[in-house]
Amino acid sequence: MDRDRYAAELLQPLVREPAGPSQVDIAQAIADGERRRRTVRLVSAGGAAAVTVLALVAVWTIARPAQEAAPFGGVTPPLPDPAAEATGTPSAAATVPAPPASCTVRRLPMPAGHPAKSIVTGGDPTGRYIVGRSYPKGGRSDRILIWDRGKVSTATMTGADPQLSDVTSTGVAVGSSFVNSEDLVTAAWVYRNGKITRMPGEDAEARAINEREVVVGSVNGRPAMWRSPTSQPTMLATPDGSGWQGWAAAVDEDGTIVGRLSRGNSWDQAYLWRPDGTLEALPKPTMNGKPATTYTADAIRNGWVAGWSALDEGATRHLAAPRWHLPTGELDMIDRSVIVNAVNRNGWVVAETDEASLVAGDRYVRLPGLHDAVSLRAVIPYTISDDGATAAGQASLTGDGGDPVAVVWNCR
Amino acid sequence: MRAEERQEYVEYVSGRLATLRQVAYLLCGDEHRADDLVQQTITKLYVRWRQVSHVEHLDQYVRRMLVRTFLDERRRPWSRVGLLAALPERPSPADHRVEDAMVLRAALAQVPRRQQAVLVLRYLCDMSIEDVAEALSCSAGTVKSQANRGLATLRRLLDAEAVSALREGN
Structure with missing residues (x-):
């Protein structure tokens, strides 16, 4: 619901009457229909019986005793810090590094024979793995791409519009595709060691995975969590009453999950599921001195939560990028930003401001596009590593808003 | 019959x-x-x-x-043929409107087809989430997530003017 008005206004120029007289011919439809009726009767005599597949979904209640492995009902042992492992610094000394001074952009390599058009759809906390997709046949025939330290490999995910959404520092990625072209049913997938396998759950979407390989997303349009990519999904708690819809968008290393929920015609609201399953609404951002009309939480890392909020005042919709810090309960707005796509362990974000930026504390570091001279905004950052040295996303190849290509930024 | x-x-x-x-x-x-x-x-x-x-x-x-x-x-x-090809031929009294429509239509054509259907039915045909879900035989949640995904993709594809217009809530 959150973007309804903006979406309707955005698409408004397309509202036009079809020009010219209709060429539709009812008599032709009857003639063709008569022919097809005969064909249909022959075929349907040997038609296969429909097979109904029941979704196997365990319903998770908070009352369940804390017998499962953490983070779902117990104390969570500290995790090895993937960024520390990668850089060789001990995780105990988890001090905030100095923010980078500048960032340089370069294109990510494409598989041989693939056209340039490509996008980034996720990255791991160390900056080693980046996932995305290409369009080898043009149009909408998508192919999954995985970059490991800048070296590209491809994978094929069954179904239409395949996408890997997130990846761990060990290269395990999750995503979704449409598996039934008529019914708009999604399936969740896990990528590991070059192989993509389907995750349990009907009409499932996998949106994020943490280092413990806990996966979150949705099943049947409601927030869900998988204890592992092979587990049956567990439905997350929703507020009292029926009809809640939404999804879990991201999961922290301690098992804290953030996402969004709405019901009926209500606006989306950001929610938080504690590691023990307790549901909480995230504090509502204030904009122009008024409570936001709608707000969402889309990313979480080390207790930092990044999201999106809007305030409708008359015909104007104000947008902002809220950031919550769970340990302190603080909520601030990332100045000059309207879209934040990722947050790292220090609360640094990649944001779309007047231009694309890496925002580290008070410092705004420009993420350059491939054509600096061109004024059109055509740079989208999508991931940021824990050390702030690597970000990834896409930039227009021609600088004029044309085909996007996958890029990586090195910041120091 | x-x-x-x-x-x-x-x-x-x-x-x-x-x-x-x-x-x-x-x-x-x-x-x-x-x-x-x-x-x-x-x-x-x-x-x-x-x-x-x-x-x-x-x-x-x-x-x-x-x-x-x-x-x-x-x-x-x-x-995949002809989305843009057909538009410029059409005479129109308001050129910038046609231009807007062309840019939008080209961007929309790059959005996955199911998301296109959701965006068009929901926002151009003004159908309720429930009606779109019914038309597409999917859950209301899927309609919402596809609308969001489709809008995010559109946003990525559109040029600066369209984006700044949206930011200002125009």
């Missing part, structure tokens, strides 16, 4: 052609393809007329057939 059934069919379809054509046009952005979508849809409807003519929500049923025909169109070799 008996003559009176056929007459019912002709009456029903005649009364719905304009609406169906409008929805088909919004879905695909091209008059010729819109006509083709409607032609295919009413042919399928004729084949099933005896079974469906008395269903309670016939309009919704036919709209769903139309949307599915649109979704299935991706398999046809010519499905």
Whole structure:
């Protein structure tokens, strides 16, 4: 619901009457229909019986005793810090590094024979793995791409519009595709060691995975969590009453999950599921001195939560990028930003401001596009590593808003 | 089919052609393809007329057939042809509006087809989430997530002016 008005206004120029007289011919439809009726009767005599597949979904209640492995009902042992492992610094000394001074952009390599058009759809906390997709046949025939330290490999995910959404520092990625072209049913997938396998759950979407390989997303349009990519999904708690819809968008290393929920015609609201399953609404951002009309939480890392909020005042919709810090309960707005796509362990974000930026504390570091001279905004950052040295996303190849290509930024 | 059934069919379809054509046009952005979508849809409807003519929500049923025909169109070799090609030929009194529409239509054409259908039905045809879900045989949650995904993709594809307009809430 959150973007309804903006979406309707955005698409408004397309509202036009079809020009010219209709060429539709009812008599032709009857003639063709008569022919097809005969064909249909022959075929349907040997038609296969429909097979109904029941979704196997365990319903998770908070009352369940804390017998499962953490983070779902117990104390969570500290995790090895993937960024520390990668850089060789001990995780105990988890001090905030100095923010980078500048960032340089370069294109990510494409598989041989693939056209340039490509996008980034996720990255791991160390900056080693980046996932995305290409369009080898043009149009909408998508192919999954995985970059490991800048070296590209491809994978094929069954179904239409395949996408890997997130990846761990060990290269395990999750995503979704449409598996039934008529019914708009999604399936969740896990990528590991070059192989993509389907995750349990009907009409499932996998949106994020943490280092413990806990996966979150949705099943049947409601927030869900998988204890592992092979587990049956567990439905997350929703507020009292029926009809809640939404999804879990991201999961922290301690098992804290953030996402969004709405019901009926209500606006989306950001929610938080504690590691023990307790549901909480995230504090509502204030904009122009008024409570936001709608707000969402889309990313979480080390207790930092990044999201999106809007305030409708008359015909104007104000947008902002809220950031919550769970340990302190603080909520601030990332100045000059309207879209934040990722947050790292220090609360640094990649944001779309007047231009694309890496925002580290008070410092705004420009993420350059491939054509600096061109004024059109055509740079989208999508991931940021824990050390702030690597970000990834896409930039227009021609600088004029044309085909996007996958890029990586090195910041120091 | 008996003559009176056929007459019912002709009456029903005649009364719905304009609406169906409008929805088909919004879905695909091209008059010729819109006509083709409607032609295919009413042919399928004729084949099933005896079974469906008395269903309670016939309009919704036919709209769903139309949307599915649109979704299935991706398999046809010519499905990617002509979105932009058809637009500039059309004379228009308001050039910048045509330009806006062209940019938007080109961007929309790059959005995955199911998301296109969700965006068009929800925001251009002004259908409720429940009606879109019904038309696409999916959950309301899927409609919402696809609308969000589709909008995010559109946003990425659109140029600076469109984006700044959205930011200012225009």
